[in-house]
Amino acid sequence: MKRKKVLVFRELPEDQLARLQAAHEVTVANPRIAEQRSAFEAALPEAQGLIGSSFPVDEALLARASKLEVISSVSVGVDNYAPAALHARGILLCHTPGVLDETVADTVFALLMATSRRVVELSSLVREGRWSKNIGEDLFGHDVHGKTLGLLGFGRIGQAIARRAALGFGMPVLFHARHAVDLAAHAPELLGRATHTPLDELLSRADIVVAMLPLSDSTRGMIDARVFGRMKPGAIFINGGRGATVQEPALLAALDQGTLRAAGLDVFATEPLPLDSPLRTHPRVTPLPHIGSATHETRHAMAELAVTNLLKALAGERPLAVYDTAFA
Ligand SMILES: NC(=O)C1=CN([C@@H]2O[C@H](COP(=O)(O)OP(=O)(O)OC[C@H]3O[C@@H](n4cnc5c(N)ncnc54)[C@H](OP(=O)(O)O)[C@@H]3O)[C@@H](O)[C@H]2O)C=CC1
Numbered sequence: 220m221k222r223k224k225v226l227v228f229r230e231l232p233e234d235q236l237a238r239l240q241a242a243h244e245v246t247v248a249n250p251r252i253a254e255q256r257s258a259f260e261a262a263l264p265e266a267q268g269l270i271g272s273s274f275p276v277d278e279a280l281l282a283r284a285s286k287l288e289v290i291s292s293v294s295v296g297v298d299n300y301a302p303a304a305l306h307a308r309g310i311l312l313c314h315t316p317g318v319l320d321e322t323v324a325d326t327v328f329a330l331l332m333a334t335s336r337r338v339v340e341l342s343s344l345v346r347e348g349r350w351s352k353n354i355g356e357d358l359f360g361h362d363v364h365g366k367t368l369g370l371l372g373f374g375r376i377g378q379a380i381a382r383r384a385a386l387g388f389g390m391p392v393l394f395h396a397r398h399a400v401d402l403a404a405h406a407p408e409l410l411g412r413a414t415h416t417p418l419d420e421l422l423s424r425a426d427i428v429v430a431m432l433p434l435s436d437s438t439r440g441m442i443d444a445r446v447f448g449r450m451k452p453g454a455i456f457i458n459g460g461r462g463a464t465v466q467e468p469a470l471l472a473a474l475d476q477g478t479l480r481a482a483g484l485d486v487f488a489t490e491p492l493p494l495d496s497p498l499r500t501h502p503r504v505t506p507l508p509h510i511g512s513a514t515h516e517t518r519h520a521m522a523e524l525a526v527t528n529l530l531k532a533l534a535g536e537r538p539l540a541v542y543d544t545a546f547a
Pocket residue numbers: 295296297316317319323371372373374375376377395396397398399431432433434435437438459460461485486509510511512
C-alpha cells in the first residue's frame with residue numbers, strides 16, 4: 220500500500236506511534252507546544268491523516284488541509300471538530316467510544332465521593348497540621364449510599380455511572396436524555412433501578428446531579444441558572460462531560476447562594492482552567508484537570524483504537540468507530 224502522510228498532533232504511546240510509522244510517513248507536532256507549532260503548520264497542507272486530541276481543528280485549519288482524508292480523534296467527544304465542514308468535504312471523523320466508559324465512570328464516582336464526604340478538604344486539614352481534635356459536625360459529610368442520583372445524559376458513560384450508583388451504592392437513578400432508552404435491551408441490570416425522568420422533576424428530586432453530556436449546539440450552556448434554581452437545596456453537582464455545557468457564572472452563583480452544597484468538576488469552559496477562575500479556589504469546588512480517562516490502561520486502549528481507525532481509513536477500509544458527521 221502507498222505510504223501516506225500522517226500528522227500526529229498529540230503524543231501517542233511508543234508502540235502505537237510505531238504502528239503508524241511502519242505504514243506511513245509520520246510527523247509528530249503538537250500545536251499546543253509553542254516550539255512545535257511551525258512544524259504542525261508546515262505538515263498540515265500535505266497531511267492525509269490527522270490523529271490526536273485536545274486541539275480544535277476548526278474550519279479555518281481544515282481549509283488549509285487540502286489533502287485530508289481522515290481525522291482520528293483520541294477521544295470520544297468530538298466537539299473540537301467542525302462536523303459540517305468535514306461532511307461537506309467527505310473527510311471521515313473517527314473517535315474512541317466504549318473503551319473509556321468504565322474509567323470515566325470511576326473518575327466521576329471519585330468526584331461524587333470526594334465532594335459528598337469532603338475528602339480533599341479534610342485531607343488538607345491533616346496535611347496542614349490542623350487535626351488537633353476529633354472533627355465536629357461542622358466538618359461532617361453526607362452519605363452517598365441510598366441517595367438519589369440524577370444523571371443528565373444516559374449514554375455509554377452515563378450508564379456506567381448508573382451501574383455503580385444503583386448496583387454498588389443502592390442509589391435510585393433518575394436520568395434525562397432526549398430519546399427513550401430501552402433498558403431491557405441495553406441495560407437490563409438497571410431495570411427497576413433507573414428511570415427516564417423529565418428534567419425538572421429530576422432536578423427537584425436528585426440529591427446528586429451528574430452531567431455526562433456531549434458538547435453540541437443543543438447542550439452548550441444548557442446547565443444554566445434555571446437548571447441550578449430547580450435543584451434541591453443542598454444538592455451536589457458533578458460535571459464529567461464538557462465544561463461549556465454549564466454556564467459557569469450561574470454555577471458560582473448557585474454555590475455562593477447556597478443552592479448547591481458542593482461541585483466536583485473534571486471539565487471547564489476553558490481548559491486549562493485560567494488562574495483567575497473563581498472555580499479554581501472556591502472552597503466548595505473540587506476541580507480536576509480533565510482526567511476522566513487518564514489511566515495508563517485506558518489512554519493506551521484509546522490510542523490503540525484511534526490508530527486502528529486511522530490505519531483502516533487510510534487503507535480504504537471501514538474504521539471501527541466512525542462519528543456520523545451527517546447528523547451532528
Ligand atoms: N471528562 C472526561 O475526561 C471525559 C468526558 N467525556 C464527555 O462525555 C460525553 C459523553 O460520552 P458518551 O457517554 O460516550 O456519549 P453518548 O453519545 O453515549 O451519550 C450521550 C448522552 O447524552 C444525551 N444527550 C445528548 N444531547 C442531549 C441533550 N440536548 N439533552 C439531553 N441529553 C442529551 C444522549 O441522549 P439523547 O441523544 O437521547 O439526548 C446520551 O444519553 C462525551 O461526548 C465527552 O464530551 C467523555 C470521555 C471522557
